[in-house]
Amino acid sequence: MNRFSMTSLFNPERLGCTALLALTATAALAIGLRTEAAQAQAQEIGVYSGRHYNTDKQLYQQFTARTGIKVRLLEAKDDALIERLRAEGKNSPADVLVLVDAARLDKAADLGLFRPMPSAALLRDVPLSLRDSKGRWYGLTRRVRVVIVNPKLVAPGSIRTYADLAKPALKGKLCLRDRRSVYNQSLVADQMILRGDAAAASWVKGMTANVTKPVFTSDTPLIRAVGNGECGVGLVNTYYVARMLAGDSGAADQALAGRLKVVFPDPAHVNISGAGVVKTSSNPQAAVKLIEFLASPSGGRGYAEANNEYPLRGTGNNPILKRFGPFRGDGVSAEQMGAKNRAAVKLMEANGWP
Numbered sequence: 001m002n003r004f005s006m007t008s009l010f011n012p013e014r015l016g017c018t019a020l021l022a023l024t025a026t027a028a029l030a031i032g033l034r035t036e037a038a039q040a041q042a043q044e045i046g047v048y049s050g051r052h053y054n055t056d057k058q059l060y061q062q063f064t065a066r067t068g069i070k071v072r073l074l075e076a077k078d079d080a081l082i083e084r085l086r087a088e089g090k091n092s093p094a095d096v097l098v099l100v101d102a103a104r105l106d107k108a109a110d111l112g113l114f115r116p117m118p119s120a121a122l123l124r125d126v127p128l129s130l131r132d133s134k135g136r137w138y139g140l141t142r143r144v145r146v147v148i149v150n151p152k153l154v155a156p157g158s159i160r161t162y163a164d165l166a167k168p169a170l171k172g173k174l175c176l177r178d179r180r181s182v183y184n185q186s187l188v189a190d191q192m193i194l195r196g197d198a199a200a201a202s203w204v205k206g207m208t209a210n211v212t213k214p215v216f217t218s219d220t221p222l223i224r225a226v227g228n229g230e231c232g233v234g235l236v237n238t239y240y241v242a243r244m245l246a247g248d249s250g251a252a253d254q255a256l257a258g259r260l261k262v263v264f265p266d267p268a269h270v271n272i273s274g275a276g277v278v279k280t281s282s283n284p285q286a287a288v289k290l291i292e293f294l295a296s297p298s299g300g301r302g303y304a305e306a307n308n309e310y311p312l313r314g315t316g317n318n319p320i321l322k323r324f325g326p327f328r329g330d331g332v333s334a335e336q337m338g339a340k341n342r343a344a345v346k347l348m349e350a351n352g353w354p
């Protein structure tokens, strides 16, 4: 409403002329301030992210430079962010929720934290198997759970599939993260979908029988244990090995990782990090713009490559990932894996995954 339409609401015959002008000016000023405030708000979005890589911030800055939309970032552990959003309810300042792993995206969707956002750009840029069929979340980067081998202890050629990790020949040589690792849960869900519950159960049993060391709580120490010969083989995400090879954690880790052989099981289990618009977002249009930017071939490549992840399509230009060589994904969709998470955890418990 502008100053002129405001004026038309009042009858100048009934009000003193000076009083009317003062009232009109005050009202117009108030409306003007409210409009400006609304516009300023429209140019800022809150992002809660379970990714915690410094390189992500550069991508958010690029997004702001392109669109004028500022990003207020809160980074924390995925599950803590999910709990925080639930507690904040409609008062949450978050517009976008970024999570790592299909199982967590599926969990957030089940809890009703996302608002389905149809977007032609996202349907074009995010492959079908890497997004929610209801449009609640979209994959942004890919990571592969691979086998690392210490060639002094195990012949790399003896590992071709995940099933090979259950072979009795690896008794006392396998290192695993514990079953609380969502990465392992998604891998088990993936194998249940591909091979059926019975085959997946005997595979888990076989691997558990091969485990030598106490289980690990993160991928990096597990890589070091394989590199140091405490174990002959282990299961980790590609980007942890790539980070070490890039020298991010020092020359000793770089040399250690260089002695390992990275084996991509064929076919390989591919997981994602992804994002959705928060249900209570006050600015869903700006929120979806950010997700579109991060999923686009230009924005998404940066988001993935800087953290040594794979972009949504192809291998990208990261020299370390190029050195790893090509892999063949197993085609299990992120949505299928997410839906199978609870059953996977039960199967791991029932078959002794520590």
Ligand SMILES: [Fe+2]
Pocket (backbone or CB within 6 Å): 100, 237
């Ligand atoms: Fe990770």
